[in-house]
Amino acid sequence: MPSREVTVAVLGATGAVGEQILRNLEERSIPIKELRLLASARSAGKKVRFKGEEVEVQEATPESFEGVDIALFSAGGGVSEKFAPEAVKRGAVVVDNTNAFRMDPEVPLVVPEVNGDQIRHHKGIIANPNCSTIQMVVALKPLFDRFGFDRVIVSTYQAVSGSGAQAMEELTEQSRAALEGRQGPREIMPVGKLSKHYPIAFNTIPQCDVAQDNGYTLEEMKMIRETKKIFDDESIGVTATCVRVPVFRGHSESVYVELKEEFDLAEVRQILKEGEGIILQDDIANQEYPMPLDTSGRDEVFVGRVRKDTVNSRGLNLWVVSDNLLKGAATNAVQIAEKLVSQDSQ
Amino acid sequence: MPSREVTVAVLGATGAVGEQILRNLEERSIPIKELRLLASARSAGKKVRFKGEEVEVQEATPESFEGVDIALFSAGGGVSEKFAPEAVKRGAVVVDNTNAFRMDPEVPLVVPEVNGDQIRHHKGIIANPNCSTIQMVVALKPLFDRFGFDRVIVSTYQAVSGSGAQAMEELTEQSRAALEGRQGPREIMPVGKLSKHYPIAFNTIPQCDVAQDNGYTLEEMKMIRETKKIFDDESIGVTATCVRVPVFRGHSESVYVELKEEFDLAEVRQILKEGEGIILQDDIANQEYPMPLDTSGRDEVFVGRVRKDTVNSRGLNLWVVSDNLLKGAATNAVQIAEKLVSQDSQ
Incomplete structure (x- = not known):
C-alpha cells in the first residue's frame, strides 16, 4: 500500500553527511510532504538544492521540530543531546547519526540488513551506528x-x-x-x-x-x-x-x-x-x-x-x-527512515 | 680489533634501495677498499656520489665480481638468479635483497637483531627478508x-x-x-x-x-x-x-x-x-x-x-x-654485511 506523506527534518544539512542524506532522500522512496533543513546559526540562510528547488537552511531551535515526523540528525553529539529530546517531545522520531545515544539501552542501534526488526522497539530515538x-x-x-x-x-x-x-x-x-x-x-x-x-x-x-x-x-x-x-x-x-x-x-x-x-x-x-x-x-x-x-x-x-x-x-x-558517507552514515539513516515510514503505513 | 678492508659491489646501485644502500655504506662502519657500482646496461655510465666522490656505474657482468668480498644485490629476482652464482663462484658473499633465494634451505634468511647467528652458516648467499x-x-x-x-x-x-x-x-x-x-x-x-x-x-x-x-x-x-x-x-x-x-x-x-x-x-x-x-x-x-x-x-x-x-x-x-627502504631493505643488508666483516676479522 502507498505510504503516507511525511515531514522530514535534516539537522546538520550543510555537513558532509547531511549533503549525502539529501542526495539519498532525492533518490529513495520516502514520500516527503515537507523537508526542513536545519543547522547552526552560522549556516542558517544558506540555500541548498533539493529535487531541483532551492531550500533555505534554518537555524535549529526546539520549535523547528513541531509537526516533524522523522528527524535525521548528523550535527555532532552535543547537538543531538540538546535537540533529540526536544524533537521527541514534539512527536518526531529521531534517527541519530552521532555517538550520543548509541549505547543507551533504551535506544535501538540499527543496521537494517542486520537487525532492522529493532526499529519497532524505539522510544523516539533510533541510533545509526558508527561508519566503520x-x-x-x-x-x-x-x-x-x-x-x-x-x-x-x-x-x-x-x-x-x-x-x-x-x-x-x-x-x-x-x-x-x-x-x-x-x-x-x-x-x-x-x-x-x-x-x-x-x-x-x-x-x-x-x-x-x-x-x-x-x-x-x-x-x-x-x-x-x-x-x-x-x-x-x-x-x-x-x-x-x-x-x-x-x-x-x-x-x-x-x-x-x-x-x-x-x-x-x-x-x-x-x-x-x-x-x-x-x-x-x-x-x-x-x-x-x-x-x-x-x-x-x-x-x-x-x-x-x-x-x-x-x-x-x-x-x-x-x-x-x-x-x-553513504552506507556508513547517510544511506543507513535514510534506510531506517524508510522502514519507519513503511512500518507506520502497515 | 680493526676489521680488514673489503671490496664491496652494489648491484642495482641506481634503484630506490640501491641508493639507500650507498647512504648506509657512507654512514656505517664497513671499511671499504673498493666500491663497485653495478646495474643493467641501461644505467651503465651514470655517475653516483659516494663519500663526496663521483663513482661511475658499470654494467654488471660475471667478471664484475672478480675480487669482490661482499656483493649487495637489489636489482630484482631474475638478476639475482643470474648473477649470484657467478659472484659466489668468484669468492664473494652475496647479500641478496630479492625473493630469489629466501626460502632456499641452504640460504640463511637473516635479520641481525633476530637471528644474526645464522650468518655464519652461509654457503655464499645470505638472503635479506621481505621489507614487511x-x-x-x-x-x-x-x-x-x-x-x-x-x-x-x-x-x-x-x-x-x-x-x-x-x-x-x-x-x-x-x-x-x-x-x-x-x-x-x-x-x-x-x-x-x-x-x-x-x-x-x-x-x-x-x-x-x-x-x-x-x-x-x-x-x-x-x-x-x-x-x-x-x-x-x-x-x-x-x-x-x-x-x-x-x-x-x-x-x-x-x-x-x-x-x-x-x-x-x-x-x-x-x-x-x-x-x-x-x-x-x-x-x-x-x-x-x-x-x-x-x-x-x-x-x-x-x-x-x-x-x-x-x-x-x-x-x-x-x-x-x-x-x-632502510630497515626493510638497505639497512638490514648493510647490517648483515657489517656482521660478515666483523666475523671475518675475529
Missing part, C-alpha cells in the same frame, strides 16, 4: 547466521571524510603543499578538538577519535561495543585498530573472523554473494577486489580477498570496503 | 623470547616505494592529476608486470605482488613463510593481509599476536622498550605513536598502540612502522 561498524556488521551478518563467530580482529583504513568536510579540504591542501615541497595546514587531523595535529597526506595516523583509559581510541571501542549490541550477543569478542589513511571517501577494513566451526570457502563465498546489501568482488587471480575509489558513491558494502587462514581452519580473512 | 617481514619480526623478537607465540594476524599499510622509484613517481603524478581533476598515469601499481593497473593516489589497493593459487598474494605468503624461517619455528601460524596505501616511504602494520601465556602489559612495554632495534613510541593519551612520515629516514623499527585484546588475555595489538 556498519560496513563490518553488514559483511559479517550472513556468516553470523550460518556459522556464528566468537572473535573478530579488525584493522581499518579510514577515509578523512569521516572527520567531515573540513578534513577533506585539509587533505587536499596538505597534498598540494607536499607535492610543492611546502608544509600544508595542520588543524584538524587526527581529531579536531585535540591539541596535536599531524599531516594525513602521504601518511597513516593510528588514531581516529579520542583516547580511552584502556589504551584504545573511542573509534575502536565503538566498533567493539556496537558490534555486540547490533548482533545482540555480548559474547562476541572484537578487537580493533582504527587508522586514518589519505583517502577522501570510502573506509577499507581488513577483517579476521573466527567462525564457530570449520567452513568450506566456496560456501562462504556463496553466502556472502547472497548477503543483503553486499556485493562480492573476489577474484584475486584477475585482480578483482574492492577499493575505495571504486565504491565511492555506492550504497552497498563490497567484500573481497576472501581467504581461509593458512593455519586456523575456522579463521577467515575478508577485505570490506564501503562509502563511509 | 623484517619490521614485524624485529618487533616480535623480544616477545618471542619472553613469552613465545602461536599466532600472528597482520594487516599492512605499505608504501609505494616498495615497488621502486617509478612507483613513487606514479604516486606523485597521480596525486597531482587528481587534485587538478585529471586522471594520472596508471602503469605500475599494484604490480608492474600484471595487466591491470589501478590508481593508488587517494586509494587503497589490497594487493602487493602477484596472486598465489591459495588466494593469498605472494607478499602475504612471504610474511607467512619468512616469519617461520626467521624464528626457526614451523609451528608459528601467521595470516597476513597486505595492502598498498598512498604513502611514499614507511610501511605501517597492525599486528595482532597471541602470546603463549597471559601477560602484564607494563612488562610487555618494558620488553619492547629494551628490544634491539626497536623504538617504543606508545602514549595514546598524549597522541604519541609511530607514523610513516616521522620514521622516514630512520633505521629503527617503531612500535606503538600497545594494547591487550579486550577479550583474549593472551592477545596483544601492536602498531609497527619502519622505513621500508
Whole structure:
C-alpha cells in the first residue's frame, strides 16, 4: 500500500553527511510532504538544492521540530543531546547519526540488513551506528547466521571524510603543499578538538577519535561495543585498530573472523554473494577486489580477498570496503527512515 | 680489533634501495677498499656520489665480481638468479635483497637483531627478508623470547616505494592529476608486470605482488613463510593481509599476536622498550605513536598502540612502522654485511 506523506527534518544539512542524506532522500522512496533543513546559526540562510528547488537552511531551535515526523540528525553529539529530546517531545522520531545515544539501552542501534526488526522497539530515538561498524556488521551478518563467530580482529583504513568536510579540504591542501615541497595546514587531523595535529597526506595516523583509559581510541571501542549490541550477543569478542589513511571517501577494513566451526570457502563465498546489501568482488587471480575509489558513491558494502587462514581452519580473512558517507552514515539513516515510514503505513 | 678492508659491489646501485644502500655504506662502519657500482646496461655510465666522490656505474657482468668480498644485490629476482652464482663462484658473499633465494634451505634468511647467528652458516648467499617481514619480526623478537607465540594476524599499510622509484613517481603524478581533476598515469601499481593497473593516489589497493593459487598474494605468503624461517619455528601460524596505501616511504602494520601465556602489559612495554632495534613510541593519551612520515629516514623499527585484546588475555595489538627502504631493505643488508666483516676479522 502507498505510504503516507511525511515531514522530514535534516539537522546538520550543510555537513558532509547531511549533503549525502539529501542526495539519498532525492533518490529513495520516502514520500516527503515537507523537508526542513536545519543547522547552526552560522549556516542558517544558506540555500541548498533539493529535487531541483532551492531550500533555505534554518537555524535549529526546539520549535523547528513541531509537526516533524522523522528527524535525521548528523550535527555532532552535543547537538543531538540538546535537540533529540526536544524533537521527541514534539512527536518526531529521531534517527541519530552521532555517538550520543548509541549505547543507551533504551535506544535501538540499527543496521537494517542486520537487525532492522529493532526499529519497532524505539522510544523516539533510533541510533545509526558508527561508519566503520556498519560496513563490518553488514559483511559479517550472513556468516553470523550460518556459522556464528566468537572473535573478530579488525584493522581499518579510514577515509578523512569521516572527520567531515573540513578534513577533506585539509587533505587536499596538505597534498598540494607536499607535492610543492611546502608544509600544508595542520588543524584538524587526527581529531579536531585535540591539541596535536599531524599531516594525513602521504601518511597513516593510528588514531581516529579520542583516547580511552584502556589504551584504545573511542573509534575502536565503538566498533567493539556496537558490534555486540547490533548482533545482540555480548559474547562476541572484537578487537580493533582504527587508522586514518589519505583517502577522501570510502573506509577499507581488513577483517579476521573466527567462525564457530570449520567452513568450506566456496560456501562462504556463496553466502556472502547472497548477503543483503553486499556485493562480492573476489577474484584475486584477475585482480578483482574492492577499493575505495571504486565504491565511492555506492550504497552497498563490497567484500573481497576472501581467504581461509593458512593455519586456523575456522579463521577467515575478508577485505570490506564501503562509502563511509553513504552506507556508513547517510544511506543507513535514510534506510531506517524508510522502514519507519513503511512500518507506520502497515 | 680493526676489521680488514673489503671490496664491496652494489648491484642495482641506481634503484630506490640501491641508493639507500650507498647512504648506509657512507654512514656505517664497513671499511671499504673498493666500491663497485653495478646495474643493467641501461644505467651503465651514470655517475653516483659516494663519500663526496663521483663513482661511475658499470654494467654488471660475471667478471664484475672478480675480487669482490661482499656483493649487495637489489636489482630484482631474475638478476639475482643470474648473477649470484657467478659472484659466489668468484669468492664473494652475496647479500641478496630479492625473493630469489629466501626460502632456499641452504640460504640463511637473516635479520641481525633476530637471528644474526645464522650468518655464519652461509654457503655464499645470505638472503635479506621481505621489507614487511623484517619490521614485524624485529618487533616480535623480544616477545618471542619472553613469552613465545602461536599466532600472528597482520594487516599492512605499505608504501609505494616498495615497488621502486617509478612507483613513487606514479604516486606523485597521480596525486597531482587528481587534485587538478585529471586522471594520472596508471602503469605500475599494484604490480608492474600484471595487466591491470589501478590508481593508488587517494586509494587503497589490497594487493602487493602477484596472486598465489591459495588466494593469498605472494607478499602475504612471504610474511607467512619468512616469519617461520626467521624464528626457526614451523609451528608459528601467521595470516597476513597486505595492502598498498598512498604513502611514499614507511610501511605501517597492525599486528595482532597471541602470546603463549597471559601477560602484564607494563612488562610487555618494558620488553619492547629494551628490544634491539626497536623504538617504543606508545602514549595514546598524549597522541604519541609511530607514523610513516616521522620514521622516514630512520633505521629503527617503531612500535606503538600497545594494547591487550579486550577479550583474549593472551592477545596483544601492536602498531609497527619502519622505513621500508632502510630497515626493510638497505639497512638490514648493510647490517648483515657489517656482521660478515666483523666475523671475518675475529
